[in-house]
Every structure is written in C-alpha cells, then in structure tokens.
Amino acid sequence: xxxxxxxxxxxxxxxxxxxxxxxxxxxxxxxxxxxxxxxxxxxxxxxxxxxxxxxxxxxxxxxxxxxxxxxxxxxxxxxxxxxxxxxxxxxxxxxxxxxxxxxxxxxxxxxxxxxxxxxxxxxxxxxxxxxxxxxxxxxxxxxxxxxxxxxxxxxxxxxxxxxxxxxxxxxxxxxxxxxxxxxxxxxxxxxxxxxxxxxxxxxxxxxxxxxxxxxxxxxxxxxxxxx
Amino acid sequence: xxxxxxxxxxxxxxxxxxxxxxxxxxxxxxxxxxxxxxxxxxxxxxxxxxxxxxxxxxxxxxxxxxxxxxxxxxxxxxxxxxxxxxxxxxxxxxxxxxxxxxxxxxxxxxxxxxxxxxxxxxxxxxxxxxxxxxxxxxxxxxxxxxxxxxxxxxxxxxxxxxxxxxxxxxxxxxxxxxxxxxxxxxxxxxxxxxxxxxxxxxxxxxxxxxxxxxxxxxxxxxxxxxx
DNA sequence: TCCTAAAGGACTGTTTTCAGTCCAAAGCGT
DNA sequence: ACGCTTTGGACTGAAAACAGTCCTTTAGGA
Numbered sequence: 001x002x003x004x005x006x007x008x009x010x011x012x013x014x015x016x017x018x019x020x021x022x023x024x025x026x027x028x029x030x031x032x033x034x035x036x037x038x039x040x041x042x043x044x045x046x047x048x049x050x051x052x053x054x055x056x057x058x059x060x061x062x063x064x065x066x067x068x069x070x071x072x073x074x075x076x077x078x079x080x081x082x083x084x085x086x087x088x089x090x091x092x093x094x095x096x097x098x099x100x101x102x103x104x105x106x107x108x109x110x111x112x113x114x115x116x117x118x119x120x121x122x123x124x125x126x127x128x129x130x131x132x133x134x135x136x137x138x139x140x141x142x143x144x145x146x147x148x149x150x151x152x153x154x155x156x157x158x159x160x161x162x163x164x165x166x167x168x169x170x171x172x173x174x175x176x177x178x179x180x181x182x183x184x185x186x187x188x189x190x191x192x193x194x195x196x197x198x199x200x201x202x203x204x205x206x207x208x209x210x211x212x213x214x215x216x217x218x219x220x221x222x223x224x225x226x227x
Numbered sequence: 228x229x230x231x232x233x234x235x236x237x238x239x240x241x242x243x244x245x246x247x248x249x250x251x252x253x254x255x256x257x258x259x260x261x262x263x264x265x266x267x268x269x270x271x272x273x274x275x276x277x278x279x280x281x282x283x284x285x286x287x288x289x290x291x292x293x294x295x296x297x298x299x300x301x302x303x304x305x306x307x308x309x310x311x312x313x314x315x316x317x318x319x320x321x322x323x324x325x326x327x328x329x330x331x332x333x334x335x336x337x338x339x340x341x342x343x344x345x346x347x348x349x350x351x352x353x354x355x356x357x358x359x360x361x362x363x364x365x366x367x368x369x370x371x372x373x374x375x376x377x378x379x380x381x382x383x384x385x386x387x388x389x390x391x392x393x394x395x396x397x398x399x400x401x402x403x404x405x406x407x408x409x410x411x412x413x414x415x416x417x418x419x420x421x422x423x424x425x426x427x428x429x430x431x432x433x434x435x436x437x438x439x440x441x442x443x444x445x446x447x448x449x450x451x452x453x454x
Numbered sequence: 455t456c457c458t459a460a461a462g463g464a465c466t467g468t469t470t471t472c473a474g475t476c477c478a479a480a481g482c483g484t
Numbered sequence: 485a486c487g488c489t490t491t492g493g494a495c496t497g498a499a500a501a502c503a504g505t506c507c508t509t510t511a512g513g514a
Contacts, residue, residue, distance in 0.1 A: 001253045001376075001392070002261075004271030005240045006233060009501095010471065013232045026228045034229075035491065044231030046472045051493080068480025069490040099338075100386040107330040149228075159327040163390070165228065236471095237501065262461060273502045278463080295510025296460045 014045050014053035020169050022062060022075055025146030029139070033063075033073040079138060085176045091226050097170045098219045102212070104163050105148065109195055109211040112154035113204040122200060125150055129196045133189045140185065141172060147192060151199065171218070178225045184217060191217070241272050241280035247396050249289060249302055252373030256366070260290075260300040306365060312403045318453050324397045325446045329439070331390050332375065336422055336438040339381035340431040349427060352377055356423045360416045367412065368399060374419060378426065398445070405452045411444060418444070 007013050021027050033039060036054070040047040054073060057063045061080040065073050117125075128150040132143040145168045152164040191214040198207035234240050248254050260266060267277040281300060284290045288307040292300050344352075355377040359370040372395045379391040418441040425434035 001248065001388070002266070002269040003389070004269070005244050006237065006271055010233065017232050021228065036493095037491090039229070042229040042231070044233055048473085048494095049471060054492095065492070066480090067478080067492050069488090070481055071479080071491050073492085096384050096386050099384050100390075103331060103334040103387075107334075111326075157323050157326050159323050159394075160330075161228070162230070163327075167386075263463095264461090275464095275503090276501060281462095292462070293510090294462050294508075296458090297511055298461050298509080300462085 010045055010049050011052050014043060014050060015056055017043065018053060018057060019062065020165075023142055023145070023172055024149065024165055024168060025142030025144075026149070026165075027075050028142070028146075029075050029077045029079070031075050033075070035072065082176070085173075087177060089174060089177055089222070089226055093170070094174060094222050094226060097167060097174060098215075098222065100163075101167050101171065102215055102219070104160065104167065105151075105215060106208045106211040108152050108155050108157075108160050108164060109199060109207040110204040111157070111160070112151050113199045113202050113207040115154060115156055116202075117154060117200075121154055125154060125196055125199065129192055132192060137180065137185065141175070144188070145169075145172065151195070154199065174222060175218075178222070184221075188214065188217060237272055237276050238279050241270060241277060242283055244270065245280060245284060246289065247392075250369055250372070250399055251376060251392055251395060252369030252371075253376070253392075254302050255369070255373075256302050256304045256306070258302050260302070262299065309403070312400075314404060316401060316404055316449070316452055320397070321401060321449050321453060324394060324401060325442075325449065327390075328394050328398065329442055329446070331387065331394065332378075332442060333435045333438040335379050335382050335384075335387050335391060336426060336434040337431040338384070338387070339378050340426045340429055340434040342381060342383055343429075344381060344427075348381055352381060352423055352426065356419055359419060364407065364412065368402070371415070372396075372399065378422070381426065401449060402445075405449070411448070415441065415444060 007016070027033060034042065036047055036050060040050040043050060054063060054065075058065055058073075061078070062076055063073050064076050065071075128143070128147045132140070132147045135143045145165075148168060149161065149165050152161040155161075191210060194210040195207055195214060198204075198210055234243070254260060261269065263274055263277060263281070267274040270277060281290060281292075285292055285300075288305070289303055290300055291303050292298075355370070355374040359367070359374045362370045372392075375395060376388065376392050379388040382388075418437060421437040422434055422441060425431075425437055
C-alpha cells in the first residue's frame, strides 16, 4: 500500500504526460498545444521544465514548433515510427488492466446513456465516432482512445474520465508490445456504432452490453499473446 | 484533460501521503512505520525530505519517535483532535465521489466473493471486520476504511485497491466537513457483517447487493448535508 | 562489561526545479 | 512602413530535493 509519491523527476513526468495526451488522441495531429506559459501552469510545472520536456519531444519528432505571433507548438502530422517495445507481456499487468477496464467502461457507457446530453455533446460523440471509423490503421489507436474518453466525458464524472484515460494509457502500453493486426478493426468499428447509438438513444442497458462485448475483443486478443 | 503533473512539492506530498495511510487505517495506532531509509525508498523520495515530513507529523502529534536499536517511528495512540474542517461541501465533488464509489466498490466486493481465498485472507477479513465492529466512535473511520480496503485486497487487483483507497480518502475529506453522528454506526456494522459473510461464502451477487445498500447510507447522509 | 547492529539525527555538496525577467521572431492592423 | 501583440527562446539567482557520509542513541548478545 505504499506507492511512490512521485513517478520520477518533474522533467520525465512532464514528457510522459504530454506524450500520453498525444497517444490518447487528446491532442490530435496538426493540433496546436496551449502556449507554454499556459500549459506550464495547467501542468503545475515551471515553464523552464516544461520547455525542457517540449524540446525533448520536439527532437524526438512528436512536436513541431513555430515562433512568432500566431505561432505555437504543434503535434507532428508525421507519426514517429516507434520500434515495437517487445519485452514480454506481464500477465499480472494484463489481467489487472483488463479487469479494471471491464468494471469502469461498461458502467461509464451506461451512465452516459442515462445522462441527458446537449446537442453539442451528441455532435462531439458522433465526430469522434466517424473520426475513428475513417482512420487509417496506423493512426487508429489515438482515435479509438479518444472515442472511449469522449464517452467518459459524457458521463459527467471527472473521476471516470481520469480512470478511463489512465487505464487506456496502460492498455496502450501493452498493445505496443504485440504486433498490430488490423483484421478486427471493422468489427471494432461496428461495435463502436452500437455503443454510440445506444448512448444517443438513452438505452443504458444496451450501451453497457455493447461495451462489454467490445472490450472482450481486446481482452481475448491480449490474452492470446500470453499463451 | 490536462491535470497537474504533481500535486505540490515533494515535502507536502509526502506529508499528505503518510497522513492518508494513517487516516485509512493502513498504519494503525501504536503500529511501527518502516525504518526511514526503507520508507524513503518506497515513497520514491529522499530521506531528507521524508524526515522533514515525519518531523512535521511528529510535532503535529500524529507520530512518536524512539531512537536507538529497536526504536522507530510509531503512529500516535492518542488521536489528534482535528478541528472540524467546515468549509461548505462542494456538491460536484460529493456527487463525483459517490458515483465513482458506487461503481467500483460493489464490483470489488463481487470480485472478492468470486476469488478463492486463502485461510490467511479469510482470517484477515474477519479481523478487520471485528476491529471495526468493536471500535469506539472516534477511531471508527480508519478502521472502516481499512475494512473496505481489505475487501479490495481480496479481489486481487492492485488497481482496485488503489482506486478504493483513493476514493475513500476523498470521501473522508468530505465526511470531515460534516458533524459526526454516531446513530447509524450499528446499522453500518450490520451491513459490514452481511458483506463479509457473502464474500466468505462466495456469494458474489449477495456481496454486490449488500455493498450497494451499504454505500447508500453514506450517500444519503452526505446528500442530506447538501440541502 | 563491552561490542555490535539497527535505528534516528545531522551535515555537505550537487543537481533539479523554480519564479522572474528580458530577448527575438512573426503576423496583423493602422 | 511602423508598431503592437503574441508567441517561443534564453538567462539568472534562489529555493527545493537529492545522494552520500558520518554521528548518536539504544538494546541485545558475546
């Protein structure tokens, strides 16, 4: 029960955090990050430290910077080709993530369906949905993550948004360790439609069921690589 | 979606974290903390910083220190009389905590019931149960928290233990803002028994139902103070 | 009785992080 | 063409946090 108070030094944590927002599709390619002064404040870190982190991400190819008025820091449109992290999967970590996800995401979807959604919220969900559906295979993960996080946002609970985002991030870390097989993307997309429709028509049990089914796909994929 | 990378400086975070382990009953009164060198490493903080934090907690009356071999840092047996933090309750925070808790705790209890438990695990649950049942009103909260965390530990999922502990900690923060009325402690204790029995006999649906009922008590208590 | 081990206590020099200030680029409006 | 504004870029001195080392206290064992 005694977890570390902090995950490393501020510099590394900042890099990691910004990288996550990109991998989770919260900042999409070509999108502009907030100005450094603002971002530093939001992240609770000094501008100097933030700049060190941004510099690192820039030279790693994740970010591009333009100076001057109306300039800023932009997410790179050309995705960096990550060498596949192929350490072996940790079975305990896999089970833990899948289990936690199976608890929170269906409940989140059900809540989103129960909430009464503004027109803007509905539109946002549909945008995320079509965005992931029309995505090429290599940029799929961030958009997929974005869609699931969008659902959490509809639920209206900040804790759930955090939990879904963090869990998704851990999941991404695991998925990075196995080869990407694009066979079941169509299947996943069909399930996304089911979930979104159930939420939009306010059918909580259907949203929950569809989410459970959807998660089983990823779960069996990952479990397959454990054997 | 841009949360702060760190909650403050290392010193404050360390104080807060240790205080939590006490308030959550993870370190019970009169219990000995790990040696400073070890604790510092577990918390991912330097010994100097840890010592600053321990010193603060000591002079605030939470800890007592004995030097020499077989000495150490002990949780104070005389509880500090906290002045009631009575800022107004934030309704959004209340709803968020209650909602999140209502999602994870019943699922946790169900999981614990499904797991096949070692004899030691069963005994541990019973110890926590009788500990909270026989607790005087002023030391009730930490033992109550300890019981709920013990259930999460039975589930075998580290993420759930973290989530339950953190949620409980937020809940404690809210409960500190309202007067303690001991009327429903007996009711809560009865529900604890129900939950523990359901888990021990492996009856997941009953464990889940009993937990839902139990949480409703705290929920309506807190909601009552919003109006 | 004295020695040793295990713990807290104290100090030092280095590295990290910070807040604050000023500089440089670049687009927009007058 | 000029200046204003918004952005990233760079520097400085102070504060925080660190790792490492040594000191002090205390109980148990040889």
